[in-house]
Amino acid sequence: MKGKKEQQKDTLIKVLKYIKPYGVLMALTIVMALISVALTLYLPILTGQAVDMLAFPDKLFLEGGIWNILRKMAVVILLTAVAQWIMSLCTNQIVYNVIQDIRKKAFGKLQILPLKYMDAHSHGDIVSRVVADVDQFADGLLIGFTQLFTGVITIIGTLGFMLSVNVGITLVVVVITPVSLLVASFIARKTFRMFQLQSETRGEQTALVNEMIGNQKVVHAFNREDETLEKFDEINGRLEKCSLRAIFFSSLTNPCTRFVNSLVYTGVGLTGAFGVLGGGLSVGQLTCFLSYANQYTKPFNEISGVITELQNALACAARIFELIEEQPQAPDGERILTLSEVQGKVDLEHVAFSYVPDKKLIEDLNLHVKPGQRIAIVGPTGCGKTTMINLLMRFYDVDEGSIQVENTDIRHITRKSLRTAYGMVLQDTWLKRGTIRDNITVGKPDATQEEIVAAAKKSYAHSFIRRLPQGYDTVIGEDGGSLSQGQKQLLCITRVMLSLPPMLILDEATSSIDTRTEIRIQKAFAAMMEGRTSFIVAHRLSTIQNADVILVMKDGHIIEQGNHQELLAQKGFYAELYNSQFVLA
Amino acid sequence: MKRLLVYLKDYKKESILGPLFKLLEASFELIVPLVVASMIDVGIGGNDRSYIVKMCLIMAALGVTGLVSSVTAQYFAAKAAVGFATKLRHGLFAHIQSLSFSGMDEQGTSTLITRMTSDINQLQSGVNMVLRLFLRSPFIVFGAMIMAFTVDVKAAITFVVVIPLLSVVVFGIILISIPMFEKVQRGLDQVLGLTRENLTGVRVIRAFGKEENEVEKFDRQTDALKKMQVLAAKVSALMNPVTYIIINFGLIVLIQRGAVRVQMGVLTQGQVIALVNYMSQILIELVKLANLIVTVTKAAACGSRVADVLALPAGMQDTGRKVTEGEGKGRVVFENVSMRYHEGGEEALTGISFQAKEGETVGIIGGTGSGKTSLVHLIPRFYDAEAGRVQVDGVDVKDYDLTALRDKIGIVMQKAVLFQGTIGENLRWGNQDATDEELWQALKTAQAEEFVLQKEGGLEAPVEQEGRNLSGGQKQRLSIARALVKKPEILILDDSASALDYATDAKLRKALRELPGKTTVFIVSQRASSLMHADKIIVLDDGCIAQIGTHKELLEGCEIYQEIYYSQFERSEKEKREQA
Secondary structure (H helix, E strand, O other): OOHHHHHHHHHHHHHHHHHHHHHHHHHHHHHHHHHHHHHHHHHHHHHHHHHOOOOOOOHHOOOOOOHHHHHHHHHHHHHHHHHHHHHHHHHHHHHHHHHHHHHHHHHHHHHHHHHHHHHHOHHHHHHHHHHHHHHHHHHHHHHHHHHHHHHHHHHHHHHHHHHHHOOHHHHHHHHHHHHHHHHHHHHHHHHHHHHHHHHHHHHHHHHHHHHHHHHHHHHHHOOOOHHHHHHHHHHHHHHHHHHHHHHHHHHHHHHHHHHHHHHHHHHHHHHHHHHHHHHHHHHHHHHHHHHHHHHHHHHHHHHHHHHOOOOOHHHHHHHEEEEHHHOOOOOOOOEOOOEOOOOEEEEEEEEEEEOOOOOEEEEEEEEEOOOOOEEEEOOOOOOOOOHHHHHHOOOOOOOEEEEEEEEEHHHHHHHHHHHOEEEEEOOOOOOOEHHHHHHHHHHHOOOOOHHHHHHHOOOOOOOHHHHHHOHHOEOOOHHHHHHHHHHHHHHHHHHHHOOOOOEEEEEEEOOOOOOOHHHHHHHHHHHHHHHOOOEEOOOOOHHHHEEEEEEEEEOEEEEEEEEEHHHHOOOHHHHHOOOOOOOOO | OOHHHHHHHHHHHHHHHHHHHHHHHHHHHHHHHHHHHHHHHHHHHHHHHHHHHHHHHHHHHHHHHHHHHHHHHHHHHHHHHHHHHHHHHHHHHHHHHHHHHHHHHOOOHHHHHHHHHHHHHHHHHHHHHHHHHHHHHHHHHHHHHHHHHHHHHHHHHHHHHHHHHHHHHHHHHHHHHHHHHHHHHHHHHHHHHHHHHHOOOOHHHHHOOOOHHHHHHHHHHHHHHHHHHHHHHHHOOOHHHHHHHHHHHHHHHHHHHHHHHHHOOOOOOOHHHHHEEEEEHHHHHHHHHHHHHHHHHHHHHHHHHHHHHHHHEEOOOOOOOEEOOOOOOOOOOEEEEEEHHHHHHHEEEEEEEEEEOOOEEEEEEEEOOOOOHHHHHHOOOOOOEEEEEEEEEOHHHHOHHHHHHHHHEEEEEEOOOOOEEEHHHHHHHOOOOOHHHHHHHHHHHOOOOOHHHOOHHHHHHHEEEEHHOOOHHHHHHHHHHHHHOOOOOOOEEEEEOOOOOOHHHHHHHHHHOOOOOOOEEEOOOOOOOHHHHOOOOEEEEOOOEEEOOOOHHHHOHHHHHHHHHHHHEEEEEEHHHHHH
């Protein structure tokens, strides 16, 4: 395990790699920052000179008088503004380009990560890495960096300018200002725990809201509104207390540093005024110092804020890099075949697989499927039925043994050609934002309207699609939006119906469709399955009975294998399962 | 906004005192330049050291009082803001709970949750900022201007030009950039949506080999997002340089005019310095004000989103009769009932009429979208019928006190949901005072006794949020048990055995039939086997009743029922006969 410091250093190096393409812009930013800081610091000196001129009212508007200085000031101001403007344009370019680069990279990565990663990580977490973390990282890091940079130069520059004007007063400023930094960091450290407690409590509350609002019907059905509100209020009350503490104590930073600031100001005023009387200083220089005293403490306050922000940004960056650097699925390799002319011969030989190393799921599985055969997979929930599909589609690779399609190990076939050889309807329906048409034509983007309608009719989706406001052009929201679960499934079936691949995988595809519609779909499927190898996961025995081979799975093992009659004759698990349906108590 | 301000009512004192103390602090700040001016003019000009020390002491004293009043102000502001947010959260949560289900369906729970959480957080910091700065910053800006006038009217005219000019520029840029940032936000939402879509649909995308298309689509969206971001940033990048130019050119003009006045002998050197100081104070405050406006507009947007929810009409229209008891226990009558979910939408149910007597078992069967769930949801009045009447124990459900009505009914939803806590706590949702024995009895009936016994802790076994640590079948059985603990007069099982295997399902039905007392049971199912022993079966088709009858009657005379039944039984019946 690397130390935290080292990790941060590693992350920083990686960050630099992303900024590298924008090196020129970065350099320009730094130059502009230098210019604008120097000019900003020069302005008080000019102001001071102008003020000094005021001591001699007679010469004010003579040749070489105050006009000269005012003209100089105008030039300095314009240049400063231009430098500031160019600087922010540059940082914007860098920030948004880096964000885009990283996002593209992360998203591209998502497409080649093994499914294992997606299954094992919460989707919300991945999304927040791609969206929120990238934003916070770029904002925090780059803007934080420029702020830190200008802050540091301002401090150094101010010191230099002050020293060149008067050493004594400079000392006063140098001694007092760090106090404000100390105060700020003291408060930040003290309030850190309070903020942590606040975000924990917030999390607790969000979880409760999620649970209760998300399941309002149950809450109402059991008349639990009052109890729920009570529970909510209990957390809400705690949140109020800790929020108040966190917010109040952290808001002390500003008044406290401002107080230190005013002390510096007073100190400069006192020593400066005596300096003027002593003859070592002009009134103009005093005003110049006073405005420095104002400016000087500001970067200190900013820096203390920036440092926490930078650390935050680095933490975000680390989370993104974790995603980007995740091991991708094994690439397709060189001696790779593209499947064509698929007849539907599938062989599984001595297949072993497990999601977690020490928990064997599938062991020594053998299965030989002839073209056009219908394979049904049955068994109680969680018995490993979906795992079979994961392996067939090569969403996961087998640990031992091999799966062959047309006598070729599927690891020697491009993923794309293997997967498009299957038509798949999964238990979890998935629809994307877009029109109904977009969703149907996923597998065959160039389908004509006639083909689409024909497919929809075959899967009995046409009648409900027709009744939607814009028919096939109706836009549906994320994950199907307002469609019912059954309608969503019909659409997914239409999708497969349209592309009509040589092999089919149906995972409880009709679980949310009523039996009558299912009968029709079954008929359509039967026509579609004619001559196509099909793997069907289903609860319904009527679907299974027609299968050529039935795999009975339990706890990850195939315990029985054969056709309906054979299995009934065995009087084993399948027979028990089958007969239980007809226990008419 | 008015709807929100109500929640600040209890913090009137804090919301007034906070800004007041802030103003006090600001006034002290405004005095400082004058003190410096007189220190220079009187102290330095008159070579008076004790005067200089006196002035510095005054400055330090101003600093201390400033600190004290500003800390006080921060406290009041924080207290008011946090208190406001707490009250608002309570109010919003209570309001959301009171919404009718159609209102909730329309909003979608996920937006309600963001409004409840992040929107209110934004509002809280908005209120906090407003209380601290909204008065302070304009006060300093105009205060500085007025102070400048007290120093010298002619020279101070500059302020009259500079301040409006600055305000126009600052507010102009903000006004232009706000809609741009809203666009950026929408672009970001799209990127977020696409990413999430890709994660949930990863299997489908890969199955169709669409990875490259998705990457292309993502690239297009991020490109568009970046363009908008850069454009918006370009506009707001103008803010700093332009304000800098205006303020500092104002400074030049000020010095020039001051110089003229000094030449005339009207102004002193120290007074010009005071004027210059006021100018830079204005600059600092304006920057703060600009930031404040951004925060406030954000908070206002969040505020209006929260207010939208609060504006939704609460709950269901009551007839005000609040009946608590009807005649009998568990009689349900539908009289020509129709309903639709959206105004102007298609009818979900049309002309439904039937009667269920006490203790009867009623089966409901029909196709997807035929209205089975809608029908049973009318009984506990989750939705209101548009036409016709739903009666429970001879009383229209609209005349019932809602709590009393729902107390009579135990419903098990299609989606089984449990809540964080223990198994026992979840079961007691049905009846707070149920004994352990009663819980076990319910578990036994629901076929859940066995697996609860196996859990470590039994009834005390923990349940995670939404019951994540339980399997689908376990959740279904526990939610059935929860409804049973209630000992309801009417029990509704809405397709609630779908995750159970046939054997368990059969045992469950048997146990339900043997329940003591007279419970009216509604069973919604797609399996004919689950319903065939019901006293009557309602066959629904496209929102209408196709036929009502017993299994036998329907098998003889109802085409739809025959179709369903034979699809599930034909072969097996034959086989059974063969086996026999």
